[in-house]
Amino acid sequence: MATEPxxxxxxxxxxxxxxxxxxxxxxxxxxxxLWLSVIVLLPLAALTVTSFDAGLGGFWDAVTSPxxxxxxxxxxxxxxxxxxxxxxxxxxxxxxLVRDEFPGKRFVNAIIDLxxxxxxxxxxxxxxxxxxxxxxxxxxxxxxxxxxxxxxLFVTLPFVVRAVQxxxxxxxxxVEEAAASLGANNWTIFRSIVxxxxxxxxxxxxxxxxxxxxxxxxxxxxxxxNIPGExxxxxxxxxxxxxxxxxxxxxxxxxVLLALAFVVLFVLRIVGNRLARREEQIR
Amino acid sequence: MKIxxxxxxxxxxxxxxxxxxxxxxxxxxxxYRTFENGFLxxxxxxxxxxxxxxxxxxxxxxxxxxxLNVVFGVITALALVRGRxxxxxxxxxxxxxxxxxxxxxxxxxxILLWGANGWFGGLESLGFTVIFALPGxxxxxIFVTLPFVVREVExxxxxxxxxxxxxxxTLGASSLQTFFRITLPAIRWGLTYGIVLTVARSxxxxxxxxxxxxxxxxxxxxxxxxxxxxxxDFNQQGAYAASTLLMAIAVIVLLLMTALDKKRTNQ
Numbered sequence: 001m002a003t004e005p006x007x008x009x010x011x012x013x014x015x016x017x018x019x020x021x022x023x024x025x026x027x028x029x030x031x032x033x034l035w036l037s038v039i040v041l042l043p044l045a046a047l048t049v050t051s052f053d054a055g056l057g058g059f060w061d062a063v064t065s066p067x068x069x070x071x072x073x074x075x076x077x078x079x080x081x082x083x084x085x086x087x088x089x090x091x092x093x094x095x096x097l098v099r100d101e102f103p104g105k106r107f108v109n110a111i112i113d114l115x116x117x118x119x120x121x122x123x124x125x126x127x128x129x130x131x132x133x134x135x136x137x138x139x140x141x142x143x144x145x146x147x148x149x150x151x152x153l154f155v156t157l158p159f160v161v162r163a164v165q166x167x168x169x170x171x172x173x174x175v176e177e178a179a180a181s182l183g184a185n186n187w188t189i190f191r192s193i194v195x196x197x198x199x200x201x202x203x204x205x206x207x208x209x210x211x212x213x214x215x216x217x218x219x220x221x222x223x224x225x226n227i228p229g230e231x232x233x234x235x236x237x238x239x240x241x242x243x244x245x246x247x248x249x250x251x252x253x254x255x256v257l258l259a260l261a262f263v264v265l266f267v268l269r270i271v272g273n274r275l276a277r278r279e280e281q282i283r
Numbered sequence: 284m285k286i287x288x289x290x291x292x293x294x295x296x297x298x299x300x301x302x303x304x305x306x307x308x309x310x311x312x313x314x315y316r317t318f319e320n321g322f323l324x325x326x327x328x329x330x331x332x333x334x335x336x337x338x339x340x341x342x343x344x345x346x347x348x349x350x351l352n353v354v355f356g357v358i359t360a361l362a363l364v365r366g367r368x369x370x371x372x373x374x375x376x377x378x379x380x381x382x383x384x385x386x387x388x389x390x391x392x393x394i395l396l397w398g399a400n401g402w403f404g405g406l407e408s409l410g411f412t413v414i415f416a417l418p419g420x421x422x423x424x425i426f427v428t429l430p431f432v433v434r435e436v437e438x439x440x441x442x443x444x445x446x447x448x449x450x451x452x453t454l455g456a457s458s459l460q461t462f463f464r465i466t467l468p469a470i471r472w473g474l475t476y477g478i479v480l481t482v483a484r485s486x487x488x489x490x491x492x493x494x495x496x497x498x499x500x501x502x503x504x505x506x507x508x509x510x511x512x513x514x515x516d517f518n519q520q521g522a523y524a525a526s527t528l529l530m531a532i533a534v535i536v537l538l539l540m541t542a543l544d545k546k547r548t549n550q
Contacts (some may be wrong), residue, residue, distance in 0.1 A: 003455060013393070013542050021360075023361065023365035024358055024361045024362050024365065024366070025366075028358050028361060028362045028366070029362040029366050029368060031358050032355070032358050032359040032362040032363075032374070033360075033374065035355040035358075035359065036359065036374065036377050036378065036429075039379050039422070039425055039426055039429055040300060040381060040429065041377060042396055042402070043389070043393050043395070043396040043397075043426070044380075044384070044392050045390035046392060046396040046401060046402045047388070047391060047392035047395050047396075048312065048397040049302065050395045059526070074404040087292075089297075089298070089301045092294060092297060092298050092301070093298045093301065093302065095294065095298075096294055096295050096298040096299075097298075099286075100291065100294070100295050102295060108299065108302065110537070110541075111302060111306055111307065112302075113537060114306060114310075114517055114533070114534075114537070115306070117483065117533040117536055117537045118486070118491060118529075118530060119486070119487030119507050119510075119529050119532070120386075120489055120490070121487075121507045121510050121511050121526075121531070122487070122507075122510065122526045122529045122530055124308045124511075125313060125510060125514065125523060125526040125528065126310060126312075126313045126530075127309050128514075129309060129312040129313035129315075129316050129523060130308055130311075130312035130313075131309070133519075135312075135313065136312055136316070137312075150305070153305055154305055154306065154309075154497075156308070157305065158323040180285065182374060186285075186286060186290075195540070207446070211383065214384025214385070215384065215386070215387070215388065216385070217385065217386050217387045217489070217490035218386065218489040218490050219491075221511065222370070222514050222515075224442055230384050234385075235386070235387035235388075235490065238387050238388070238391060239387055239390075239494065242391060242394065242494065247394070249390075250391050251395060252518075254385075254387070254388040254391045254392070256382075257385055257388055258384060258385075258388055258527070259385050261384070261385070262308050262383065266382055
């Protein structure tokens with residue numbers, strides 16, 4: 001689902017802690033924290049602790065076993081491929097949606113959100129109906145690496161488009177016109193004026209797509225074929241370990257996946273902040 | 284930037300072709316294959332006993348998850364916006380956490396907490412089974428939908444400020460009166476938007492739920508589990524039909540969100 005970062009206004013400072021009539025008081029805060037702990041924190045704590053049940057060595061063995069390494073390799077490969085392809089085409093689509101006019105544009109714009117609205121397992125079936133067994137166009141490539149990439153492209157399509165679109169709309173065209181009147185050609189204008197402004201949005205969209213892709217399951221499960229070392233991605237391997245009652249190993253792989261997602265999101269935040277600061281300095 | 288017509292047309296063509304190959308043609312294909320043998324066959328496939336029970340289970344989960352998320356989500360949002368306490372940033376981050384966690388990892392984490400051998404495994408010996416039963420599927424769904432209500436209500440609470448609430452309280456309204464007469468009406472569209480997102484995600488969740496369900500047709504299968512088990516049982520037609528049903532729900536949700544978005548911004 002789409003989650004755009006909302007502007008967080010600073011809370012009004014009145015010096016009181018919980019006295020406002022609209023506040024829920026310390027009791028409310030306690031309820032909220034308890035709720036978040038039981039639903040989110042405790043399960044993740046149980047996961048992390050269990051992953052070390054066989055000691056640090058056991059954890060290391062689980063995440064560096066040949067099967068685990070092969071799975072991580074496939075996961076990173078297909079996720080990176082999906083992120084890069086959607087980086088290029090997402091930017092292109094955003095460009096066409098903002099700078100081009102053609103009949104049916106609003107429909108195309110609406111289509112972009114569909115992958116977020118569709119359940120992931122439905123995404124899998126949608127792709128299988130055209131590219132799987134019994135394909136009406138005779139194109140069958142399910143249970144191959146490209147099929148996994150296509151599934152990931154489908155579910156991560158909105159990230160780059162929806163990140164770049166608003167920046168492109170806000171972009172001041174006068175600078176481009178000035179550059180053009182000074183004799184710069186389109187490529188120069190794009191490279192040295194448009195791209196630098198778009199870059200943070202493009203990278204953040206691609207980063208979110210990558211983070212989403214490495215944990216993806218539903219859209220890949222039916223079309224990917226789950227072939228170890230070939231198309232099996234980390235989430236499928238984790239499920240297999242759970243089915244074979246290897247909970248500690250499953251927890252270890254899960255922790256790596258979780259850490260990977262956190263690192264990506266953390267790097268995105270840092271890069272985003274740095275770029276925003278540089279932008280301000282230039283101005 | 285003035286782009287010549289040939290370049291403009293080829294950019295447009297490339298973008299549209301990509302969307303067609305990735306989204307539009309597959310959508311056409313699934314609709315074609317669903318209704319290949321007529322609407323009656325589709326209707327028959329989505330009204331089999333297993334399909335009906337899957338729909339009922341999905342709706343039951345929604346009916347349990349939404350009220351819980353509304354109550355605790357609004358309390359959390361109020362605590363975050365109106366309260367001033369240390370560690371607020373951490374609580375904010377925890378609210379966002381479910382978006383960053385893979386559904387399968389959520390499933391594993393819940394099994395390790397609530398499962399027979401998990402931290403709370405004692406519950407099972409008391410006769411309260413969570414994992415591989417309805418409570419587990421509900422908890423998994425709550426985990427993945429937890430951020431929606433909080434994240435949609437929070438900005439509205441900032442927006443409306445505290446003045447009206449303070450006025451009501453000065454005039455003698457109790458906290459509950461203030462909440463139901465002032466705060467709730469003000470946040471209603473944000474809350475509705477959050478509920479729509481929660482419902483959509485609850486109906487559509489697959490990975491986290493399949494990990495904690497026994498996945499038995501007619502007993503513990505939601506609509507999304509039905510899709511996958513039908514496909515794996517070589518019942519392609521049945522899988523396509525159930526997918527099309529879920530797709531129709533998703534499109535309705537999209538339309539609802541667009542309408543609500545207008546309402547929210549007009550407010």
